[in-house]
Amino acid sequence: MVAGGFKPGCKLWLEKDGRIYGDGLFHLLHLVREKGSISAAAGELGMSYRAAWGKIKQAERNWGLRLVETRVGGECGGGAALTREALDLLHRYEQYRQEAVRAVWQVFQQLFD
Amino acid sequence: MVAGGFKPGCKLWLEKDGRIYGDGLFHLLHLVREKGSISAAAGELGMSYRAAWGKIKQAERNWGLRLVETRVGGECGGGAALTREALDLLHRYEQYRQEAVRAVWQVFQQLFD
Numbered sequence: 001m002v003a004g005g006f007k008p009g010c011k012l013w014l015e016k017d018g019r020i021y022g023d024g025l026f027h028l029l030h031l032v033r034e035k036g037s038i039s040a041a042a043g044e045l046g047m048s049y050r051a052a053w054g055k056i057k058q059a060e061r062n063w064g065l066r067l068v069e070t071r072v073g074g075e076c077g078g079g080a081a082l083t084r085e086a087l088d089l090l091h092r093y094e095q096y097r098q099e100a101v102r103a104v105w106q107v108f109q110q111l112f113d
Numbered sequence: 114m115v116a117g118g119f120k121p122g123c124k125l126w127l128e129k130d131g132r133i134y135g136d137g138l139f140h141l142l143h144l145v146r147e148k149g150s151i152s153a154a155a156g157e158l159g160m161s162y163r164a165a166w167g168k169i170k171q172a173e174r175n176w177g178l179r180l181v182e183t184r185v186g187g188e189c190g191g192g193a194a195l196t197r198e199a200l201d202l203l204h205r206y207e208q209y210r211q212e213a214v215r216a217v218w219q220v221f222q223q224l225f226d
Contacts, residue, residue: 008128008209009126009133010123010125012123012217014119014120015120016118016120017118020122022122096225099220100221103213103216104125107212108209111208111209111212
């Protein structure tokens with residue numbers, strides 16, 4: 001076996017209409033879900049609120065659906081929550097990512113271990 | 114279903130000792146195998162002979178094995194061939210790539226179709 005010491009690497013994303021959506025966007029949505037706030041999520045990622053908001057709004061425009069709703073009191077007073085559609089999509093993406101990485105490892109192990 | 118119109122994307126590679134080896138190197142080896150010549154393989158990729166040779170030599174150093182042997186007459190007169198170890202590794206990588214992409218698609222389809 002000459003192939004010792006290798007590990008598999010893989011980067012995953014989704015494409016739609018020629019645009020790419022990957023861990024950046026979905027991690028941001030994940031953090032909005034966890035923290036109930038776009039600004040807290042942005043801070044966790046070292047992004048500005050403006051950049052995080054822009055990223056979410058762009059995906060909303062591209063996909064033609066709402067992803068985030070701000071609660072009474074606005075972002076500062078009330079926070080933000082993912083819509084049901086965003087929760088559904090995020091859940092699928094997280095499953096896709098986890099299972100796809102596992103599948104790639106399995107293929108690798110069959111061929112290289 | 115809000116998740117219509119998406120397609121999965123993935124980029125694959127192998128890692129060893131913190132270095133990354135992907136389609137660039139393995140496509141080059143594939144072309145050396147097909148064409149029996151490093152310069153013809155380099156030309157097909159729009160690379161210089163020097164760059165292609167350097168890429169192969171670096172992998173040989175990092176992995177501690179010979180990948181390419183030049184035949185009698187040297188590169189110009191006799192051409193180049195992959196060693197048995199390189200053929201084995203290339204074969205595994207090509208299978209890994211093909212089967213891993215298929216596995217990612219299958220996971221995607223289960224979650225998004």
